[in-house]
Structure formats: structure tokens, C-alpha cells
Amino acid sequence: MDTIWSPDAVDGAKPKYKAVVTMIRDQIAAGGLKIGEKLPPVRELAWQLKITPGTVARAYTVLTDSGVLQAEVGRGTFVADPKEVLEDNTPSVPLNLIEIDSVRHNSAGAGQTMNFFSPHLPNGGQAELIRHLLGEIAQDPPSGVMHYPSRRTATAAREAMVHWLKGSPIGRIDESDIVLSHGGQNAILLVFQTILRGRRPTIFVEELAYPGFRRAAELVRADVVAVPCDSDGIVPEALAEAAERHPEAQLICTSPEVHSPTCGFTPMERRHALVEVARRADLQILEDDCYRMGQAVGEGYRLLAPERGWYVTSLSKSITPALRIGCAIGPRGMSAALHRSAEHGFFGLATPMIDLTAALLAHPQLPQIMERSREGVEKYVKIAVNALGRFDLRWRKDVPFLWLLLPQGWRASAFCQAAEKQGIQIRAAEEFAGRDAQSPHAVRIAINGAVSLSRFEQAMACLRDLLDSPPEQISV
Structure with missing residues (x-):
């Protein structure tokens, strides 16, 4: 366990006890510290981190009061x-x-x-867990409450989102690919703002589709063209015809795993066919995965077409819509542009929400x-x-x-x-x-x-x- 305690993690931090608190929280979230595992004695950890014993003791007290650690008289301090x-x-x-x-x-x-x-x-x-975590964060918010949010302060939240998306067949992702948003609708708008160019861009949607696609299009002055569908989703031939009629179109929006409102699912053969049409017409593909509650059945468009596949999801249909937490993920090479859309639009999520996202999505329960x-x-x-x-x-x-x-x-x-x-x-x-x-x-x-x-x-x-x-x- 000694290898997880690095003086670099607290070097230059002010105040240092908060850096120790964050270090211990991060180790618990990442699995470096297991439930029931004993932490080093105060003086021993202070020596390893090259800080005063009082600083470590204060960090232990904060974490014990918030329920992260548990102190037992005569035995030591353990992960609760x-x-x-x-x-x-x-x-x-x-x-x-x-x-x-x-x-x-x-x-x-x-x-x-x-x-x-x-x-x-x-x-x-989830209601009880969220209330518990909010109380814990209020006592000692890791990201603070007196400065603007930043990519650095949101690192733990993005890593937690990667953890939460583990198993989703959307291609390789790391925390730098994650752009946090105020729910799925905001994520859709971020993708539109990143992709669409020109005075009057055009997007394609399914003939019955999530109304938020049209609302986001109105905000960016985009025209919406509906593409005919059958029980398997968008008809590839109809998409090809629409692309010929509208060469200015830049994006197609679709929900292949759970289609709202029809409960439909797009099988893999149809997805491959749509990718081929999108490549010929040079269309980007936005996959809205906000309604899926269980494991994905098919491979996502970001995996099938990594050069043009965009992905959005949120916590609304799997945890709660109250938090308004979601994310957008772009193709490789587009992460920086997607981050700029968020930062230029709203700087980032509020720091307490960043801390809640990090704690909630990585929570073992x-x-x-x-x-x-x-x-x-x-x-x-x-x-x-x-x-x-x-x-x-x-x-x-x-x-x-x-x-x-x-x-x-x-x-x-x-x-x-x-x-x-x-x-x-x-x-x-x-x-x-x-x-x-x-x-x-x-x-x-x-x-x-x-x-x-x-x-x-x-x-x-x-x-x-x-x-x-x-x-x-x-x-x-």
C-alpha cells in the first residue's frame, strides 16, 4: 500500500489537508483502498508524504466525520x-x-x-445515496466553491463517467474524451454547435424522433429533414435519397438502441448499411443513448464509424433526471473542439455538481x-x-x-x-x-x-x- 502515497500529490497544495482528503477519496474510488482496509498511522503517513502529523490528522478527521473512514479506538483508521x-x-x-x-x-x-x-x-x-453524498460534499467540496470550474477540477468526474460507461460498445474512451453537460439535451446542442457550419445547415432525423433534436436545431438555425423509417429504424435507401436532395446536410441524429417513441431497436446489419450511406454522403452520425437502462445490444456508431460517430447520454433514464448530468463524446480528434463548445457556452458544470458526479458514478452501491x-x-x-x-x-x-x-x-x-x-x-x-x-x-x-x-x-x-x-x- 505504501506505493500509493506520493509526496507529489500534496506538494504545493494549499491547504495540504484537503489534498490528503482528495488523495484518499481518489484511492477509494479507484480501488487502491478497499473497504475495511487499514490506513497508515498518522505519523507514518505524515513521514511518507513529507507533511506534518497535524495535517494528516485533520484529513482523517474530515473523512471520518463524513463517513468515508471509520476510526476504531486502539485499532486504527479504516475505509468505511x-x-x-x-x-x-x-x-x-x-x-x-x-x-x-x-x-x-x-x-x-x-x-x-x-x-x-x-x-x-x-x-x-438513489435518492438516499444522492442526499448522503450531497451532505458529504457540502462539508468538504473537493473542487472548492470559490472559483470557476475547469478541465482540471472536473478530471475525477470525467474519470467516473468513463467508469460508468464501462461496457458500452462505443469505442475506446478516456477521461479527456468526456465532455460533461447539463443533461442529454445540452449534450445534443453541444454536438450541433461543434459540427454544424454555414448560415442554414441541415440535419436529418427519424420521421418519428425525440423532439429535442428539433428544439436544438431551432437554436442553431438548422433545417430539419425527416427520413422514412421501418421497424428496424432509418431506411438506408431513403437516407441516400435524402442526402442527394439535400447535399448541404451535415448530420444524422438517431437512437439505435432504444428508439423514442416506438421502443424500436436498429439491428447491426441496418447500422452497417447506414454507416456506408453516411460515409458516401459525408454525414456525421449522432447517437442518442439516453433511454437505455440495461446493457447495450448492438455496437454504437462511434465504434462502427470512429471518424464520424458522436455519442450522447445522461443519467436521466438510469439514475435520476433531477441532476441534469450528461456527457457528449466525439470522434477521435474532435475532443478539443467539443470541449471548447462547452467552455465557451457555460464554462463547465458547477463545481459541487462536478464533485457529486465523481462520487456518485464511482460509488460501489x-x-x-x-x-x-x-x-x-x-x-x-x-x-x-x-x-x-x-x-x-x-x-x-x-x-x-x-x-x-x-x-x-x-x-x-x-x-x-x-x-x-x-x-x-x-x-x-x-x-x-x-x-x-x-x-x-x-x-x-x-x-x-x-x-x-x-x-x-x-x-x-x-x-x-x-x-x-x-x-x-x-x-x-
């Missing part, structure tokens, strides 16, 4: 078990779903509207918490499938929304209005299409973990009853 710290200092987190106060979160108390517009995850313990949240989503999906499965329903057990193609007699707008009269808010297909496009008569139903399972079941039964009684009777 985060699970025990949470159990000692925060409300216990049951393994089943936690229903959040419905009035405070504008969701689903009795007699209130149930909002199924956007996904809200069940609490698998996070994978288990995310799994509990995924299991919670699956419970909601099963309820919806049981109620609506005899209709044309598209779903996946680890995707926090469902896509319902309405039976004859129902128009999407009329169905949404009828549902809202029953206290149920859902999105019509037209909200995912261009203003002048013809959209299918379909709706997206998002999972809202703030709604109890029993209330959610009642809502799905209500939708089923509406589907059985369309206002427009089709005569034969």
Missing part, C-alpha cells in the same frame, strides 16, 4: 463500508418500490392527474441501486402489458415507456383528450413528428415511478376501457 454509513445516517431503503409524496412531485395522489408524459424512475435507493430501479420499471411494464397487451402494444421490459398503436375509431389527439379527462396524461405521436408530417394514430405511455403500482394498474385499466369504446364507429 458505504452501505453501513447509509444505514447509520439515512433512512433505510426497502428493496421494493418507494412511492414518493405525490403532491410534492405533482404526480399521482388520489383524485390527482397521473403524468405519463416523461419517464420518472422508481427509487431504488450504484450498480445495485440501478438494478433495483430497472426491476421497478419492469414491474410497471408488466402491469401495462397485462392490461393492454391485446392491442398493438410495443414494449421492452427495461425501457421506461410503451408505444401503443390505437385501434380503428380512435385518433391520437382524441384519445389523449379522453385519457386526460380521466386524469391520465400521455403523449400523442404527433409530438414526435415534424409540424407538417402525417403521424400515426399512436401514443407513448411513460413509466412514472412516483405513481404507486396500484394506481398505475387502475390507470392502465382505464386506458383499456377507453380503447374498447372508440367514439368513431366504423361501419362496414
